[in-house]
Amino acid sequence: MTDDPRRATGPAPGPAADDDQGALGTVAKLAAEKFAPRAAEYDRAAVFPTEDFDDLFACGFLGVTVPREYGGLGYGPCRRDTLPLWEMTTTLAKADLSLARCWEGHANSLVLIDALASPEQKRRWFTGVVEHGEKWVAWSGEPQAPKPGESRRFGTALTPVEGGWILSGSKAFATGATGAQWAILLVDPDGPGGARAAPEVRGRLLLLACDLSDPSVTVDASWWDPVGMRATVSHVVRFHDTFIPRDRQIGAPGGYFDGQWQTAFVPHYAASFLGGALAAYEYGLTYLKRQGKGGDPYVQQRVGSMAVNVDTARLWLRHVAGLWDEGRLDEARVAGDRAWQVVARLAEETVHHVIDACGARCLIRPSPVERVLRDLTLYKLHDNSDHVLATVGRAVLGEEYDPFFHRL
Numbered sequence: 001m002t003d004d005p006r007r008a009t010g011p012a013p014g015p016a017a018d019d020d021q022g023a024l025g026t027v028a029k030l031a032a033e034k035f036a037p038r039a040a041e042y043d044r045a046a047v048f049p050t051e052d053f054d055d056l057f058a059c060g061f062l063g064v065t066v067p068r069e070y071g072g073l074g075y076g077p078c079r080r081d082t083l084p085l086w087e088m089t090t091t092l093a094k095a096d097l098s099l100a101r102c103w104e105g106h107a108n109s110l111v112l113i114d115a116l117a118s119p120e121q122k123r124r125w126f127t128g129v130v131e132h133g134e135k136w137v138a139w140s141g142e143p144q145a146p147k148p149g150e151s152r153r154f155g156t157a158l159t160p161v162e163g164g165w166i167l168s169g170s171k172a173f174a175t176g177a178t179g180a181q182w183a184i185l186l187v188d189p190d191g192p193g194g195a196r197a198a199p200e201v202r203g204r205l206l207l208l209a210c211d212l213s214d215p216s217v218t219v220d221a222s223w224w225d226p227v228g229m230r231a232t233v234s235h236v237v238r239f240h241d242t243f244i245p246r247d248r249q250i251g252a253p254g255g256y257f258d259g260q261w262q263t264a265f266v267p268h269y270a271a272s273f274l275g276g277a278l279a280a281y282e283y284g285l286t287y288l289k290r291q292g293k294g295g296d297p298y299v300q301q302r303v304g305s306m307a308v309n310v311d312t313a314r315l316w317l318r319h320v321a322g323l324w325d326e327g328r329l330d331e332a333r334v335a336g337d338r339a340w341q342v343v344a345r346l347a348e349e350t351v352h353h354v355i356d357a358c359g360a361r362c363l364i365r366p367s368p369v370e371r372v373l374r375d376l377t378l379y380k381l382h383d384n385s386d387h388v389l390a391t392v393g394r395a396v397l398g399e400e401y402d403p404f405f406h407r408l
């Protein structure tokens with residue numbers, strides 16, 4: 001395997017198209033029959049969607065981005081078979097956006113392991129996923145500017161010791177905190193801030209695999225009481241002098257930035273936004289037909305806009321996935337930012353079309369529109385849409401731009 005598997009001359013061929021359709025069909029059935037009915041309760045209780053992940057494991061989907069030679073499905077940008085992954089994510093997000101965020105975190109973590117880990121690490125960790133149903137997450141979140149009323153700062157400190165490091169401090173936005181067994185921690189060895197801290201972190205950022213069953217790792221669930229994405233359980237996680245052995249380092253310092261891996265994940269988030277839009281759209285159509293409002297010209301216009309929006313979002317994702325799979329990486333990265341921006345906007349607009357066309361009762365539970373509205377509102381703040389758009393503009397203008405976290 002070369003440093004960048006996407007450039008490898010002979011990546012394992014992806015599953016045949018028939019297999020892809022079969023897998024997608026199974027996921028769609030699970031999503032419709034099991035995951036969507038569970039979503040409201042997971043949201044209300046703000047708990048990790050454990051049963052959903054159990055079902056995904058039982059049906060052989062947890063290794064979605066694990067290479068086929070390690071027993072996985074081999075989907076994703078690393079293996080040049082990107083669209084089936086994103087379509088699965090959209091399908092899951094249609095049932096439950098929080099589930100999709102946890103799923104993305106897991107799938108993206110496995111992409112990083114595939115791209116950067118040693119053969120021995122891959123053997124060990126991919127076996128844990130495929131055979132034992134272990135779930136992974138990737139955590140950077142160390143926002144540095146405290147908000148009003150926030151007294152403690154988030155952040156980690158890393159001390160080199162014999163055979164590894166001691167990690168202390170905290171991370172916020174730790175998606176899947178109470179559900180995952182392993183976390184890839186994005187740590188700046190020079191101090192707090194994680195991967196988003198400052199451009200200087202690029203050459204030194206470490207990816208460290210942390211066993212979350214270590215008793216020195218604790219979850220503070222009091223912090224996470226958000227408007228939406230509640231079942232992502234993106235809690236604060238604290239590290240109390242946690243020992244990380246040296247053989248848990250994934251890749252070389254700075255490997256995350258050298259491989260520009262964040263750019264592969266940005267359009268994956270957009271695949272989730274599309275799922276949220278589809279959930280609202282389909283519910284809205286059923287609602288409007290049930291009420292016999294199809295003859296109203298304003299309703300017709302809104303439905304036309306919704307239909308064009310979801311089609312446009314699909315086409316964008318298909319386009320970007322194609323660029324990744326053709327190895328046109330520079331184009332894929334810029335197009336991924338454009339797709340994120342346009343899909344986020346179209347998804348939000350679609351939900352508002354549904355609300356305006358259907359009326360107030362569509363925002364009363366158990367309508368899924370109510371939850372999708374809350375989830376999308378929070379989820380699209382994962383990245384700053386102004387900065388993403390400015391990144392696209394800088395690229396067009398030939399100005400220097402940050403393809404990772406859009407923060408120049």
Ligand SMILES: Cc1cc2nc3c(=O)[nH]c(=O)nc-3n(C[C@H](O)[C@H](O)[C@H](O)COP(=O)(O)OP(=O)(O)OC[C@H]3O[C@@H](n4cnc5c(N)ncnc54)[C@H](O)[C@@H]3O)c2cc1C
Nearest residue numbers: 105138139140141143173174175229234378379381382384
């Ligand atoms: C549902 C959800 C799940 C998440 N899951 C994960 C996860 O699993 N792993 C993970 O690593 N992260 C995760 N994140 C966190 C995400 O990556 C960001 O770190 C987080 O959203 C930052 O929080 P904030 O927007 O409050 O912080 P801030 O960093 O304060 O950003 C707020 C806004 O201010 C801007 N800003 C920041 N600094 C400055 C400045 N100096 N001057 C001007 N503007 C500035 C930012 O661009 C942003 O628009 C998740 C976020 C969400 C919403």
